[in-house]
Amino acid sequence: MSLLDSAVTGAPLERREGLLRGYLPVVLAVLVLGLVPPLAGGSRYLVSVATLLVVLVTYGVAFNVVFGGTGQLLLCIGALAAVAAYTSALLSGELGWPLAITLPLGVALATTGGAALSWLAVRRRLDTIFVGVVTLTASLVVHNLLLGRRELTGGETGLVVQAGSGTALRDPVLGYYAVLALLAVGLAGHRAIQRSALGWAFRAIRDDAEAAALAGIDVARTKVLAAAVASALAGAAGSLYAHVEGFVSPTTFAFATVDVRVIVAVAFGGLGTLLGPVVGGVVVTLLDEVLRPLGQLRLAVYGAVLLVLFLAVPRGAVPAVGWSWHRATARWRGRGTSPAGGR
Amino acid sequence: MALLTLRGLTKRFGGLPAVDGIDLDVDTGEIVALIGPNGAGKTTLLSLVAGIVPPTACTTFRFGDRDLVGAAVHEVRHAGIGTVRQAPTRFPSMSVREEVAVGARFGRAETLDHRTALHRADEVLDLVGLREQAAAPVTSLTLHGTRLLGLARALAGRPDLLLLDEPMAGLTPGELEHAIALIRALRDEHGLTVLWVEHVMPAVDLLAERVVVMDVGRVLAEGDPAEVRRDPAVIAAYLGVPDAGPAGWAGAPGAAPSEEGGPRAGGA
Amino acid sequence: MAIVLDGSVLGLQLAVLGVGISLVFGLSGVLDLAYGAKVVAAAIVGSLVLAGGGPVLLGVAVTVGLAVVLSLGIDRTVLAPVYRRHGEARVVLSLLVTLAVAFVIDGVLVSRWPHAAFSLAVAGPPVDVLGVRMRGGSLLAAGLGLVALAATFLLLHTTRAGRAIRCVIQDEEGAQLCGIEPARVRTVVVVLSGALAGVVAVAQGLASSVAVADGFDLTILAVVVAVVGGLGRVAGAAVAGVVLGLVHALATATVGASATWVVLLLAAAVTIVLRPEGILGLGGRAPRRHTARWSRRIAGPDRTTDDDAADRAGEGRG
Numbered sequence A: 001m002s003l004l005d006s007a008v009t010g011a012p013l014e015r016r017e018g019l020l021r022g023y024l025p026v027v028l029a030v031l032v033l034g035l036v037p038p039l040a041g042g043s044r045y046l047v048s049v050a051t052l053l054v055v056l057v058t059y060g061v062a063f064n065v066v067f068g069g070t071g072q073l074l075l076c077i078g079a080l081a082a083v084a085a086y087t088s089a090l091l092s093g094e095l096g097w098p099l100a101i102t103l104p105l106g107v108a109l110a111t112t113g114g115a116a117l118s119w120l121a122v123r124r125r126l127d128t129i130f131v132g133v134v135t136l137t138a139s140l141v142v143h144n145l146l147l148g149r150r151e152l153t154g155g156e157t158g159l160v161v162q163a164g165s166g167t168a169l170r171d172p173v174l175g176y177y178a179v180l181a182l183l184a185v186g187l188a189g190h191r192a193i194q195r196s197a198l199g200w201a202f203r204a205i206r207d208d209a210e211a212a213a214l215a216g217i218d219v220a221r222t223k224v225l226a227a228a229v230a231s232a233l234a235g236a237a238g239s240l241y242a243h244v245e246g247f248v249s250p251t252t253f254a255f256a257t258v259d260v261r262v263i264v265a266v267a268f269g270g271l272g273t274l275l276g277p278v279v280g281g282v283v284v285t286l287l288d289e290v291l292r293p294l295g296q297l298r299l300a301v302y303g304a305v306l307l308v309l310f311l312a313v314p315r316g317a318v319p320a321v322g323w324s325w326h327r328a329t330a331r332w333r334g335r336g337t338s339p340a341g342g343r
Numbered sequence B: 001m002a003l004l005t006l007r008g009l010t011k012r013f014g015g016l017p018a019v020d021g022i023d024l025d026v027d028t029g030e031i032v033a034l035i036g037p038n039g040a041g042k043t044t045l046l047s048l049v050a051g052i053v054p055p056t057a058c059t060t061f062r063f064g065d066r067d068l069v070g071a072a073v074h075e076v077r078h079a080g081i082g083t084v085r086q087a088p089t090r091f092p093s094m095s096v097r098e099e100v101a102v103g104a105r106f107g108r109a110e111t112l113d114h115r116t117a118l119h120r121a122d123e124v125l126d127l128v129g130l131r132e133q134a135a136a137p138v139t140s141l142t143l144h145g146t147r148l149l150g151l152a153r154a155l156a157g158r159p160d161l162l163l164l165d166e167p168m169a170g171l172t173p174g175e176l177e178h179a180i181a182l183i184r185a186l187r188d189e190h191g192l193t194v195l196w197v198e199h200v201m202p203a204v205d206l207l208a209e210r211v212v213v214m215d216v217g218r219v220l221a222e223g224d225p226a227e228v229r230r231d232p233a234v235i236a237a238y239l240g241v242p243d244a245g246p247a248g249w250a251g252a253p254g255a256a257p258s259e260e261g262g263p264r265a266g267g268a
Numbered sequence C: 001m002a003i004v005l006d007g008s009v010l011g012l013q014l015a016v017l018g019v020g021i022s023l024v025f026g027l028s029g030v031l032d033l034a035y036g037a038k039v040v041a042a043a044i045v046g047s048l049v050l051a052g053g054g055p056v057l058l059g060v061a062v063t064v065g066l067a068v069v070l071s072l073g074i075d076r077t078v079l080a081p082v083y084r085r086h087g088e089a090r091v092v093l094s095l096l097v098t099l100a101v102a103f104v105i106d107g108v109l110v111s112r113w114p115h116a117a118f119s120l121a122v123a124g125p126p127v128d129v130l131g132v133r134m135r136g137g138s139l140l141a142a143g144l145g146l147v148a149l150a151a152t153f154l155l156l157h158t159t160r161a162g163r164a165i166r167c168v169i170q171d172e173e174g175a176q177l178c179g180i181e182p183a184r185v186r187t188v189v190v191v192l193s194g195a196l197a198g199v200v201a202v203a204q205g206l207a208s209s210v211a212v213a214d215g216f217d218l219t220i221l222a223v224v225v226a227v228v229g230g231l232g233r234v235a236g237a238a239v240a241g242v243v244l245g246l247v248h249a250l251a252t253a254t255v256g257a258s259a260t261w262v263v264l265l266l267a268a269a270v271t272i273v274l275r276p277e278g279i280l281g282l283g284g285r286a287p288r289r290h291t292a293r294w295s296r297r298i299a300g301p302d303r304t305t306d307d308d309a310a311d312r313a314g315e316g317r318g
Helices: A019-034 A036-040 A044-070 A077-095 A099-123 A128-148 A172-195 A197-207 A209-214 A219-245 A259-269 A276-312 A317-332 B042-050 B073-079 B096-106 B114-128 B143-156 B173-190 B201-207 B225-229 B232-239 C002-028 C035-051 C056-076 C087-112 C136-158 C160-170 C172-177 C182-207 C212-228 C234-255 C257-274 C287-294 C306-316
Strands: B002-013 B016-027 B031-035 B060-063 B081-084 B161-165 B193-197 B210-215 B218-223 C127-129 C132-134
Touching: A019 A036, A019 A172, A036 A044, A036 A172, A044 A077, A044 A172, A044 A197, A044 A219, A044 A259, A044 A276, A077 A099, A077 A128, A077 A219, A077 A259, A099 A128, A099 A219, A128 C087, A128 C212, A128 C257, A172 A197, A172 A219, A197 A209, A197 A219, A197 B096, A209 A219, A209 B073, A259 A276, A259 A317, A259 C087, A276 A317, A276 C087, B002 B042, B002 B193, B016 B042, B016 B193, B016 B218, B031 B042, B031 B173, B031 B201, B042 B073, B042 B081, B042 B161, B042 B193, B073 B081, B081 B143, B096 B114, B096 B143, B114 B143, B143 B161, B143 B173, B173 B193, B173 B201, B210 B225, B210 B232, B218 B225, B218 B232, C002 C035, C002 C136, C002 C160, C002 C182, C002 C212, C002 C234, C035 C056, C035 C087, C035 C182, C035 C212, C056 C087, C056 C182, C087 C212, C132 C136, C136 C160, C136 C182, C136 C234, C160 C172, C160 C182, C172 C182, C212 C234, C212 C257, C234 C257
Parallel strands: B031 B193, B031 B210, B081 B161, B161 B193
Antiparallel strands: B002 B016, B002 B060, B210 B218, C127 C132
């Protein structure tokens, strides 16, 4: 039916658009974001803000797959990104290994880490909050290790990433398109999952894990798989960003810098929705930028705005818009139907 | 040849045995009713077979030519055992057709594609009589409707054996008739085997070919319904439980207590 | 011995933190991410009273009072819509809303008093305790934590209100059947939790100082302690706090300050994974059931939905 509708989690499973319509939201979102550098008129600042935005959105897609998809509150997106980024930066910097080896290696390490945490949580049947706290502590452990292993990581002063300097990644605009390409892969991957049997399994697990198992779904495998996919995406985004920026520090990947913003963006955009992270990420970044002149009061106003947003659209902006759109079009067609099971 | 073979199946909750060394065989094409007073361990037995509850001990759990000792819930499902719990859990964000299609898609080891799963769902909805409600949200169904949905979800996965937990409890006489006819048709026309926990004794009389009576986690007696009814041990077990005695046997449909529970089933 | 004493001082504060956040969570399924911010807010206002020449006792009273008022105020306003949701939706919304509240509080504090710190200097020479020289402030802080914990336990276990609270935490429906009003119980718990936040502020001020930027760390510590204790289990949180305090002191003495947090956090994570039901184990009820239970918590009898019926039936099965 409508484009927005198909991007909403509550959209019926049974309806599956053709390839073109199915991926149209992804293409449109990437095209719009692709317009930023030409419109920025050569402003390095705007491009760097946009780069950070795209990376945040990519983290958001990862979080959305694992939490919105299977209900695992993985609060270590930033830490996984850090693992991948530091692995690649250090192996390339200290040992001189080529990026073509260290990037995948870092991503593989992050994937293993995320999958292992998920496997542990599944094995021990941990509840949402427990998964959240275990992964949060894992985040803090990584953070403290980065701070503590000063001789390797440079501690809180950070690390200049030598590898990749002089390559196309260091050109601000090309670097932007590199992270955007990764986001495109992430969004298309999420769409592909939604359209596949795995997407059905996600929906069933989110609704009721026990019923899903009785229906024949391998819940444990699906959850670990979701965590692995998310960790890989977060790791790739983190290490790509490190090489584009040429600098990493523990703050780049800290819980408060990454995970908090990711949660806010995804929750605001709409958990489990395809475009939720994009909408939420843009809003969060815009808020940040608009409030910047307020100085220290920024945080308070930011919090107040979020408070209002969360209380006004607790389901998230994308589903809210999708619903209104659906209702409007339904009235227009003279049918009073509501999307079955929209939430 | 037995379709399902269980030997030494035991489950203890904190030392108390809910199921205490059960041996049970179910032949292909049989309709077997599992009855017994509240807290006899019937529901626990079904949960053990379905893989929802891990057994404390089990020497043999064979289904067809498969060994299912220690199998996970989805592995039991893939082997061909469909389970419908007393209060079937649902997928609240889905329509009736979608929920049944999920059962079709994942019910066997090889996953069905989108279109085939939906097609299969429609067939099963016709079979159980939910076709009218196919597009309705699952949360809009009545109790009977929800049970039928659970049954449809299990059937959509093409099971060989159905485990049903008190499918008749709390139904109106009309619904009861429908449920009895439906289960009989599943066996007669689709060759399913049924192992079924029930408190509604008229339904047991009408439908069961073999009755297994459980009490305190053990098999007390088994045989055809008339035979079991005369068994003094069975009468004694039921008399020990108020309101569930032989009077309840002939009582009105749904009159018998429908809850499996008590401290022995524990954990809740 | 020094390790044990140092660890106990920190541990008692962690225990109070954990108990404060755990009480509210056990009752309503709201995990209060603004808890640390409340502690800091109360402490900073207390420090303003002291800086203005107010007597120490007034500063302490203002600190605790403000923590209570903040707690109650937040609970009554922004959390009201949260209590109208159920199950996982409530958990997630409560995390987001309290996180936003924490931003607001932190933001106001940082912009208004960027360098304020709350510290209650205790005059007097160090005191010998079992052969270890301890600062007077640390001892007072430990004593205060102990008194607060003891008071909480007495309240929970000897008074009528306490019995009502424990009833609701264990089984809200049953409590309602016995004529307990969950809304009133919630008020008592929120006030208690606020007062404990005030106690943490004061104790922290005695032992060292509370800085404006400490809110986030305090919240994380509170959450970790509460979860290690078995979310919603008050005694568990108290024990977990003390144990983690001891682990912290032990780690500081053996592996050095920089690795201390890693050791502490790993210890917490391992405990959670090995014993999700909490450090004290199962005391007759299974906290994993919480998710299902939250759906029925607090709200009035007017909201029995289909899902609740399914929940209930789900819990009844053996």
